[in-house]
Amino acid sequence: MNKLWLLGTGTPTPTPERFGTAYVLQLDGEHIMIDCGPAATHKLVKAGLYPTQIAHLVFTHHHFDHNADYPCFLLCRWDQSTGAEKLLHVWGPSPTELITERxxxxxxxxxxxxxxxxxHPTSQSVHRNRGGSLPRPEPQVRVTDLQPDQTIEQDGWQMRTAAACHMEPWLLSLAYRFETDEYAIVFAGDTEPCKAVDQLAADADALVVNCWDHQQSMEENGEGPGQTSTVDAARMAADAGVELLVLTHTGIALSKPGSREKAIADIACIYDGRIVFGEELLELNL
Ligand SMILES: [Zn+2]
Structure with a gap:
């Protein structure tokens, strides 16, 4: 069964309910982590998963609310490994390779x-008692910078990229479509509505999209460019024809009780599929 765990559904603003962005997608038995925002490693374990289970980590872009837990995840996965795990493969737009090296x-x-x-002998003993062997290997990771419009074939699934429209030219952002023979899910990342992401999402089963605030608020306060509003998210999902729309990266104004219900109602006027307002540690069967 395919599954999606919502680990982080927030923004750079920490709140008790949400902070930063991270997900785990289980696709054809493989665990793929998408983004690694604040406390993602801890949230992963709270969700009943473990760093050594993750075979792929995929970045949409390198804002800190999407990558701040990357060193923690890398070191924790390496520290907990016994050598029996798959080599971690990290993907993302440039400078994913440079950040990893640094x-x-x-x-x-x-x-x-x-x-x-x-x-240190004590660390070596801890490693050996955990099931590892000596000499203790240094951290190893395979890292690949990706471009838009790439297709990466894996065993049983594939990943396609598209250029998102977020913070260019300072940051490159990618949207991803993960697909098996039976299922397709698109992570728009942080983006405003754009043709490349619309094309990537066409006829997918599910769309995970950033949803910052109500349309009217974003038009009035200048926070629209590079981000998606409630109405934009609804239009993207309706145009793509997806059955499931997951709202994530929701801003503090939108996450308040009352505001949240209005958002869902506004979206339901445009999009008639299933709407999930993303809450952290939510596990969805796909
Ligand atoms: Zn961002």
Whole structure:
């Protein structure tokens, strides 16, 4: 069965209910993590998953609400590994490779941590008692910078990219379509409505989209460009013909009781499929 865990459904503004963005998609038995926002590793474990289960980590873009937990996830997955796990493959727009190098490479910020764990006898014992063997390997990860309009074939599933429209030219952002023979789900990432993402989402089964605030508020306060409103999200889902729309990256104004219900009602006027207002640690059967 395909599943989606919503780990982070928030924004850069921390609230008790949500903070940052992260998901895990179970597709054809593979666990794919999409974005790694604040506390994603802890939320992953709270959701009943474990870092060593994750075979792929895919970044939509490198705003901190989408990647701040990346060093934590990398180091935790490496620290907990016994050697029996798949090699982690990390994907994302440039500079995913550079960021990774600057975190765990020989000159990286966390080299002092992992060198101590590799060499100190107590850390070696912890590793061996966990099921690992010596000499303790250094962190290893496969990293690939992606471009728009790429198709990556994997065993049993594929991943397609499209250029999202968010914070260019300072940050590159990608939307992703994950697909098997039977199922397709699109993660728009942070974006305003755009043709490339619409085309990527066409005829998919599900669409996960950032939904910052009500249309009218965003038109009035200048927060519209680069982001999606309630009405935009509804139009994107209706045009794509998806059965499931997951609203995520919801701003603090939209997440308030009352405001949330109005958002869902407004969207339901345009889009007649299933609407999920994303709450953290929600597990969806797809
Ligand atoms: Zn962003």
């Amino acid at each position: 975190l765990i490479g020989p000159e990286g910020a966390f080299v002092f941590d992992w060198q101590a764990r590799v060499n």
